[in-house]
Amino acid sequence: MVIKISHSEIKEKIIAAGLKATHQRIVIYAALMQMCDHPTAEKIFETIAPANPSISTGTLYKTLDHLVAVNLIAKVKSDEGSYRYDANVDNHNHIYCTNTNEILDYEDHELDQILEAYFKNKKIKNLKITDIRLQINGERLDLKKAISIQ
Amino acid sequence: MVIKISHSEIKEKIIAAGLKATHQRIVIYAALMQMCDHPTAEKIFETIAPANPSISTGTLYKTLDHLVAVNLIAKVKSDEGSYRYDANVDNHNHIYCTNTNEILDYEDHELDQILEAYFKNKKIKNLKITDIRLQINGERLDLKKAISIQ
DNA sequence: TCCTAATTAGGAATAATTACTATTTAGTAA
DNA sequence: TTACTAAATAGTAATTATTCCTAATTAGGA
Known part of the structure; x- marks a missing residue:
């Protein structure tokens, strides 16, 4: 993009x-x-x-x-x-690829909503949450092909 | 602990x-x-x-x-x-406190299950996920008191 | 107890980032 | 348009975190 x-x-x-x-x-x-x-x-x-x-x-x-x-x-x-x-400062998650050292964006609004709803109830005392991001760690299987979402 | x-x-x-x-x-x-x-x-x-x-x-x-x-x-x-x-290598999440530079553990098995279920369906092609962790960023409100879960 | 490969101490080297200062520049005001 | 000034930059030295190097030491097995 x-x-x-x-x-x-x-x-x-x-x-x-x-x-x-x-x-x-x-x-x-x-x-x-x-x-x-x-x-x-x-x-x-x-x-x-x-x-x-x-x-x-x-x-x-x-x-x-x-x-x-x-x-x-x-x-x-x-x-x-x-x-x-x-350069992307919108709320999004990162995939950390341990074998290639790539860092990829993972945007998922459905997931954002699930997390937002979850933390609306589950408060952490004395903390003002600014954002919640996922760090997805994994390995790229086929090194000749890219990782693709969905 | x-x-x-x-x-x-x-x-x-x-x-x-x-x-x-x-x-x-x-x-x-x-x-x-x-x-x-x-x-x-x-x-x-x-x-x-x-x-x-x-x-x-x-x-x-x-x-x-x-x-x-x-x-x-x-x-x-x-x-x-x-x-x-x-020293804790079990799957757990981290709270990053931007004003105090603290890093706190956040364990939440309910959340782990939600995420596991979610990513069971939502596959990412060509990636073997090893673990998924949350990075919760926030600010400690009262500097005299600690942050506490629930 | 002896042996040997693995580990360590101590310090030099490196990589990433920050600090310093004289010079330059962007934006404002005449 | 020109002049002015605070902010920003170039070039480089300094700092910080980490890694590398090598002779001496040590853990664990024979």
Whole structure:
């Protein structure tokens, strides 16, 4: 689900989120939107570096932090020692593939509703739940084929 | 739920898992069993160091890796740049508290059954699911009181 | 008790991320 | 359009968490 979105639209989203729309932020955010495999900061850097050779890792990390802070992107925990990033901030779940290190999105509104209903009754005292997400761990069986939902 | 368990019992568990029961492994595993807040490697080190001043971080990390590999403990992803460890390897969920950085266990067999039933029908193609865990994100409301289930 | 492969201590090396500072830039106001 | 200023960036040093390396030690078996 790559969504082609123009630079001016990206600029508007950044401004709407309350950030200055610098060239670097636009480039980084645009790159992440095109990458649907939850890339690491390093992968993002490799992607944008050819067209933006003067961009620095300091700027990349700081920009990612800013975009996370204003909820334009999300930081995704992983098992390989580095964080990964996600331009999809809607409530969704992740499939962690232990043999390929892939992280895949798993959206399931039926499941969301079941969980929401369940936790409406089952309160946890002194905690304000912000969101509930599933971490589905598994192994990809046929390495030549992709994992597909349903 | 601190379970007081003797060193000889711990030794047996390590041997049963197929590892040599060295002093260091016993100490590290015993310490983690007593710590229920999903400590980082550093916290574990601080805990065991006074009584074991010659233990090295290399050994600690390697031992944690070994214990994870034989499924005696689990590595827990976190948002603060370091991994945390958990002596509870039974299927259970985690509450991530965004304002205090606590990670709490949330066991709920009713929920486990709901999820198991749900994913029995809803297959994901080309994926062998090993486990499904919830990540409950939230904020602790009253910082003077603990979070409590039900 | 001896033997040997596995393990450890201690510290160097690496990887990911953050911090620092002089320079540049986006957005505003004249 | 130009000037201004706070915020952002480039480039790099520093830090943090973790892994790697090697000589010395140890657990468990013969």
